[in-house]
Amino acid sequence: MKIFKTILVALIFLALIWVDVPESIKTKYKIPSQINFNVFGLNVKKDFTTKLGLDLKGGSSLIFEADISKVKKEDLNDALNSARDVIERRINFFGVTEPQIQTVKTGDKYRLSVDLPGINNYEEAINLIGQTAQLTFRELPDDKIATTTPIFAQLTKETGLTGIHISKSTVEFDSQNGQPQVGLKFNKQGTELFAAITKRNIGKPVGIFLDNMPLTAPTVQGEIPDGSAVITGSFSTEDVKKLSIAINSGALPLPIKLVEQKSIGPTLGSTEVSKSVYAGAIGLIMVLLFMIFYYGRLGFIASLGLLIYGLISLFIFKAIPLVLTLPGVAGFILSIGMAVDSNILIFERIKEEQRKGKSFDIAVRLGFGRAIDAIKDANITTLTVAFILFNPLNWEFLPQFGMVRGFALTLAIGVGTSLFTGVVITKRLIEIFYKSKLNA
Amino acid sequence: MHKIMINFLKYRWIYFLISVIVIGAGLFSIFKWGFRYSIDFTGGTNIDYQFSKNVDTKLMNGIIKEMKIQVLTQKMEKDRLTMKTKVLDESTNSLLKNSLENNLKAKITVLKYETVGPTLGKEAIKKTLIASVLAIIGILIYMSFAFKGFNFAFSAVIAMIHDLLVVVGSYSLLSHFFGAEVDTMFVTAVLTTMSFSVHDTIVIFDKIREYHNEQGSLDPESAANRSLTETMVRSLNNSMTIVFMLLALTLMGGSTIRFFILTLLIGTVTGTYSSPFIATPVLVWLEKIRKQK
Numbered sequence: 001m002k003i004f005k006t007i008l009v010a011l012i013f014l015a016l017i018w019v020d021v022p023e024s025i026k027t028k029y030k031i032p033s034q035i036n037f038n039v040f041g042l043n044v045k046k047d048f049t050t051k052l053g054l055d056l057k058g059g060s061s062l063i064f065e066a067d068i069s070k071v072k073k074e075d076l077n078d079a080l081n082s083a084r085d086v087i088e089r090r091i092n093f094f095g096v097t098e099p100q101i102q103t104v105k106t107g108d109k110y111r112l113s114v115d116l117p118g119i120n121n122y123e124e125a126i127n128l129i130g131q132t133a134q135l136t137f138r139e140l141p142d143d144k145i146a147t148t149t150p151i152f153a154q155l156t157k158e159t160g161l162t163g164i165h166i167s168k169s170t171v172e173f174d175s176q177n178g179q180p181q182v183g184l185k186f187n188k189q190g191t192e193l194f195a196a197i198t199k200r201n202i203g204k205p206v207g208i209f210l211d212n213m214p215l216t217a218p219t220v221q222g223e224i225p226d227g228s229a230v231i232t233g234s235f236s237t238e239d240v241k242k243l244s245i246a247i248n249s250g251a252l253p254l255p256i257k258l259v260e261q262k263s264i265g266p267t268l269g270s271t272e273v274s275k276s277v278y279a280g281a282i283g284l285i286m287v288l289l290f291m292i293f294y295y296g297r298l299g300f301i302a303s304l305g306l307l308i309y310g311l312i313s314l315f316i317f318k319a320i321p322l323v324l325t326l327p328g329v330a331g332f333i334l335s336i337g338m339a340v341d342s343n344i345l346i347f348e349r350i351k352e353e354q355r356k357g358k359s360f361d362i363a364v365r366l367g368f369g370r371a372i373d374a375i376k377d378a379n380i381t382t383l384t385v386a387f388i389l390f391n392p393l394n395w396e397f398l399p400q401f402g403m404v405r406g407f408a409l410t411l412a413i414g415v416g417t418s419l420f421t422g423v424v425i426t427k428r429l430i431e432i433f434y435k436s437k438l439n440a
Numbered sequence: 441m442h443k444i445m446i447n448f449l450k451y452r453w454i455y456f457l458i459s460v461i462v463i464g465a466g467l468f469s470i471f472k473w474g475f476r477y478s479i480d481f482t483g484g485t486n487i488d489y490q491f492s493k494n495v496d497t498k499l500m501n502g503i504i505k506e507m508k509i510q511v512l513t514q515k516m517e518k519d520r521l522t523m524k525t526k527v528l529d530e531s532t533n534s535l536l537k538n539s540l541e542n543n544l545k546a547k548i549t550v551l552k553y554e555t556v557g558p559t560l561g562k563e564a565i566k567k568t569l570i571a572s573v574l575a576i577i578g579i580l581i582y583m584s585f586a587f588k589g590f591n592f593a594f595s596a597v598i599a600m601i602h603d604l605l606v607v608v609g610s611y612s613l614l615s616h617f618f619g620a621e622v623d624t625m626f627v628t629a630v631l632t633t634m635s636f637s638v639h640d641t642i643v644i645f646d647k648i649r650e651y652h653n654e655q656g657s658l659d660p661e662s663a664a665n666r667s668l669t670e671t672m673v674r675s676l677n678n679s680m681t682i683v684f685m686l687l688a689l690t691l692m693g694g695s696t697i698r699f700f701i702l703t704l705l706i707g708t709v710t711g712t713y714s715s716p717f718i719a720t721p722v723l724v725w726l727e728k729i730r731k732q733k
Contacts, residue, residue: 283688374646
């Protein structure tokens, strides 16, 4: 039984190290930083890489303010969410892996905050995001050659009809088969253009593209002069609703204006980071030396406990994944301090019990028991503060900006982990070390 | 059983005096000089240009002036220009960059270009204040519950407010003499101090609570003195470890977080100081009043 336990602990330990090893370290054997397997048809995919925030990796943080003056109140949320989705699609198209886009309502202002870690060419990003959702209609080019390529790829010629010519898009249902479809209503100029396009393309397909993604390519049956069109296909009602919202944001663009822009070049970020990491390492070594110097064997055990604490915290950071920022690192450092505090509290209590003449074994047991109240109360208050700062329900009247939240999250994870390592792990370590001493 | 007991509370007026002096200096600075607010609060544009070679500063300033850019602060270090201006839109920024590049015959790498609207600051402060008040209420409720009495909670919060005043006041001094700016990092540091302060106080209060439960006959003052004597080593050791950490970061860490870490350092020191020397005397005072009733 005992051997299984040891093996299990060893396996967990190895797993922690496997995840925690920095990606930058090159080893002879490539360490995969990703889990990807199937369990009962369920695909488990987990990427364990360090996500660095804008301040550490460099990048752009953009806040757009939405002009809601032209949007009806009941359509407002749809429009904002659609704008968010459009921006996300664009950023994904742009090749950024971890964008964070949120709609932010502050007072009577509606904003969209866009965080792009790792983008240095922010002008390009702003242009991409800031432009209106582009709905385009395309037809077959005059000199079409290849016929084996998919129909969407053949539709390359712009007709000049775009989202700006659409006055409204609605969710409709086919009167014959009840299939959901997207109804488009063109404005005056759009109606004329559409009539001309349908007239010259009878029997041929016309493609509708949203942000260069093909939506549908129906074959034109006849000229449509009344300025309305439908997008059909095997859509669910949900799809149609989304599509309609997306087109609406293009057709009725909610104009967004850049109100805040931040960018840090990676040169600035990386020196800051490496300096601070270096300084943090020295600080940590000083703490460990101090503990060993002052508390001797117990201090050594606490140092081991701290190392395990570091491994577990880092594991959690990578597993969430948490986007690490400088205030986040500060929160982590503070939590290290609090983890050390838990140990000091316990050791002082043990010493106290020993002074009362208790044997070491009993002193350890009593010391832990007595220290636990203080540790519990102190950490719960810290967690309370972290919880309010993190604002998990995204309440409008509490901080919604990333820095404070990043700080609160690492602090909370750190304090939570330190409760575990400081109490459970340290206790186990003391038992193991002192038992082996007794046996020897 | 004999126990060593140092009469810490005998000198309570000295502790109060020290606090009054420190907080007084801070408050004086706040009312006299106020704070330097970072762009987070004032709104404006931060620009950091790296020139490919050393350039003529006079010529450069002439160009900036000619473009009617309102410069708030400006610093030129060899080939690197850092300046803060009134809100500068993107096109003006690229215009400025091009104009400087052409006239000074040097290439510019934009290390920083950020524009912030002034409204964000007010909201952030307001929201953070609300969060702080909520946090204080949370602490009051939890501590009243955990320590079975309002006096503990109240004293801890008094000490916390003391620490906040110390931190905010000394930041005003840092702001005036060393150019520290109030930014979101500062807000974070203040919030850290808030949680650390209570964290530290609770450890001492836990000890006092124990004496409360074990020896109900012990008068509040002796109980407090005994608790202080027994927790002093842990208080010092604990603060020492955090101070090691922060000192290393202050001295060697990156420059953008220096004032942040320094503020955390001040917060740690005052947080440690206030637990035995402010929170505990206040608690003893409150408990005495309660017993007299």
